Amino acid sequence: MKNCVLSFLALVIVICMAGCSSGKEMQAGDAPSSSSEEVSDSTSNDGTTYSLGDSVSTDILNFTLDRAELAICLHDGTAGDFDEIYLPKEYDATTEDFCIAAKGHTLVSYTYIAENLDRAALEFDYDTAKDEPFISVQYDGETYDCIAETKAYSYDGFEWSSLMRTCTRLDPAEKMQIRTFVNIPVEVSSLEDDFTLIFRLPSSSGDTQEFNFAITNEDIKARAEREISLDDALKYFTKNEGYKYFEKHMGEYSTLTEEEIAGILIGEKNLGLQGEWFTFSNTVTFNESGFYTYTYKTTEVEIPWSIADDKMIIEMSSGTYECEIRRVNDSAYLLVHDNKPFGVLY
DSSP: OHHHHHHHHHHHHHHHHHHHHTOOOOOTTSOOEEOSSOOOOOOOTTSOEEETTOEEEOSSEEEEEEEEEEESEEOOSTTSOGGGTTSEEOOOTTOOOSOBOOTTOEEEEEEEEEEEOSSSOEEEOOTTOOSSOSEEEEETTEEEEEOOOOEEEESSSSSOEEOOSSSEEEOTTOEEEEEEEEEESSOOSOTTOOEEEEEEEEOTTSOEEEEEEEEOHHHHHHHHTOOOOHHHHHHTTTSHHHHHHHHHHGGGSEEOOHHHHHHHHBTOOSEEEEETTEEEEEEEEEOTTSEEEEEETTEEEEEEEEEETTEEEEEETTEEEEEEEEEEETTEEEEEETTEEEEEEO
């Protein structure tokens, strides 16, 4: 009998010790912690593994993982690159950007789209989370609980602003894109390695539901090669995605003659204009007197222009620009200067 009691007490002690050793808490401001257990798979708590670009939801939140990449250095928006903020860029040892991983660390950049399905305002992704972080990263058999302390947001995916909050907050029915990054305390073997992101999304019960996204290099490349629509490329020509669209397709467009340029531009009203030399979107009117006009605030501005040698010549304070006009379609035209996209009219 005595031996049975001793055996029972020993079993209880072992169970208690196992329970205590399984818990892990992340303190605010600490480096992300690593799990001592090997990860057996990358499935969500319902047994499903999701891929980059997939959408998931709880009863109060729709969530799409739009981008995810490993990086050593990210755009930080200080060099006129705010439309690419927190996206990976090539590391330069002379750079002073703050978005650089220390030795022995790697950055994980990710962008998600969230939509509030609740009747009330919804808050999540706190940068002070301790007990249950919004995101964890699995890499090479280890799990790292993370906190993203700085974020940017966008409503259209082109115009980005800093998110001045300690969390992501969505008003009822609001849909927002969030771009941010986390720091994991491991130097990956290759930035093209596979990894997994685990997101814990809020539900109406007050608990969270866990969703795991397995990220492969093939999926990252496929997402990077996707194209925006022509309408968005016209509207956001000065953004990176818009410029790249026309840089890729400019050889497909036919060049207009002098007569065609005059026939299309002169007398047209309210043509949309985007370009490097014209830093804001506006509407313009071309006339035969050699000026095109637009209204800036309450002032009408006139810019000299002319046609010669099948080119539109624009006299700007920064210089003279000779532009080919290439037909994108019956209502949109690409301006090409020095064999590079220079602006669009539509």
